[in-house]
Amino acid sequence: MTGPLLSDLSERARDIFRLVVEGYLDTGTPVGSKALAGERGVNLSPASIRSVLAELEQQGLLAAPHTSAGRMPTESGLRLFVDAMMQVALPTREERAAIEQRLGEPGPIERALEETSSLLSDLSGAAGMVMVPRREPRLTQVSLTALDANRVLAVLVGEDGHVENRILAIPAEALGVSLEQASNYLTARASGKTLAEASRAIEDEIAGGRSALDEASRDLVSRGLATWTQDTTARPVLIVRGQANLLDEAALNDIERVRSLLDDLENKQSVASLLEHARDADAMRIFIGSENRLFSLSGSSVIAAPYRDREGKVVGVLGVIGPTRLNYARVVPMVDFTARSLGKRIG
The missing domain is CATH 3.30.450.40 (GAF domain)
Structure with a gap:
């Protein structure tokens, strides 16, 4: 968005423009020439003020809603005010x-x-x-619990106290004793690592045949890790x-x-x-x-x-x-x- 520069405005126009913007931001309503004439430091008649307002409107900095004779800043006017005129009030x-x-x-x-x-x-x-x-938290524990015949609840606990629950859709043969085995395996391999780091290490171990997991648990871990890591990067x-x-x-x-x-x-x-x-x-x-x-x-x-x-x-x-x-x-x-x-x- 482009518009007039602050240097394009006369000192009088700057003063009037600033008062209009500040008045609008304070009340949420357009500011009229009569209100401006009563402001401290404005030594202009309402007619002179209206002339300045019309000039600022022509420059695209102010607008006059059809329901009011007052003016309010346009988006270009707000941008000029924020970038070049605003005096911030630091927190107490x-x-x-x-x-x-x-x-x-x-x-x-x-x-x-x-x-x-x-x-x-x-x-x-x-x-x-x-x-x-x-940034992913480093994990301390991963636990798996059966919800029904085809779903597992995975609970991931981070070192910073972060806890995430995720539901996995898995085949029925992956349920049962393999859940406890897979939970222990994941916790041992994931402790102290981010999910991404644990995923790479576990996938390498499974792919290299070095995992002690049975076939059902390997499927659970592999599919679960893929779901978790994809979810982490997608959102x-x-x-x-x-x-x-x-x-x-x-x-x-x-x-x-x-x-x-x-x-x-x-x-x-x-x-x-x-x-x-x-x-x-x-x-x-x-x-x-x-x-x-x-x-x-x-x-x-x-x-x-x-x-x-x-x-x-x-x-x-x-x-x-x-x-x-x-x-x-x-x-x-x-x-x-x-x-x-x-x-x-x-x-």
């Missing part, structure tokens, strides 16, 4: 302490990720999103919290947009693909409205930041999504600080 000491406390509580990493998504939602008043780290898992925040009073006036946004959020694979751009960029990303095709219909904004482990490696992405009138100045540094705090928790 109390806010930073609250974030670190909530994310620092002991427990499985899944709990910290869910807490992060809820925290982002609470802080922004929008929906919070966290993409689960790609990214996305945790979304706070969708109800999107149904505020202002949203009721544009219910179709909100319905479109909620539909987009249901398609977690597409949202995760969007967040991948923040991972690839290795820095904070802000998508405003139709800048991203996924949210072009709902006219929503996404603020996303990668989070790193203690070695500095990007392991996931978190962020918020909401209407374009998000309080960018407050939410952007809050997302950044939350990403750094979660990184400390990941270890």
Whole structure:
């Protein structure tokens, strides 16, 4: 998206533009010339202000909804404001302490990720999103339990406390005593390894005829490993919290947009693909409205930041999504600080 540069605006136009954007982001409603005339530092008559507003509208930075005489920023205007004019409000000491406390509580990493998504939602008043780290935990135990004649429940326990349950469809002859044998075999070979590392080692052992497993157990392990590793690489898992925040009073006036946004959020694979751009960029990303095709219909904004482990490696992405009138100045540094705090928790 291209538009005027800040240097293209006169000082007077910059002041008026900034007040319109800040007023709109604060209230969610268009800002009129009478309201601007009462602002401190604006020594212009309503007529002069209307002239400046018309100029900014011609430049594509402001728009006048047909239901109001006031102006609101366009997507191009919001982009100019965020990139060139916004003064961020850093989290207070109390806010930073609250974030670190909530994310620092002991427990499985899944709990910290869910807490992060809820925290982002609470802080922004929008929906919070966290993409689960790609990095696989190192395993401590694998257990297999028969569910019925044709299905087995596999429970994978990681060193970080992560527990995953997966259901495998297997032939009936693989059930019975071979399950205990296969569980012991998997735990012995997988302990201290990631699933991918364990898979390679076990497959090599089975292929080389060095496995003590019987034929049914070998089939169970081989098919199970293929399913697990494919599942690990095929998904990214996305945790979304706070969708109800999107149904505020202002949203009721544009219910179709909100319905479109909620539909987009249901398609977690597409949202995760969007967040991948923040991972690839290795820095904070802000998508405003139709800048991203996924949210072009709902006219929503996404603020996303990668989070790193203690070695500095990007392991996931978190962020918020909401209407374009998000309080960018407050939410952007809050997302950044939350990403750094979660990184400390990941270890």
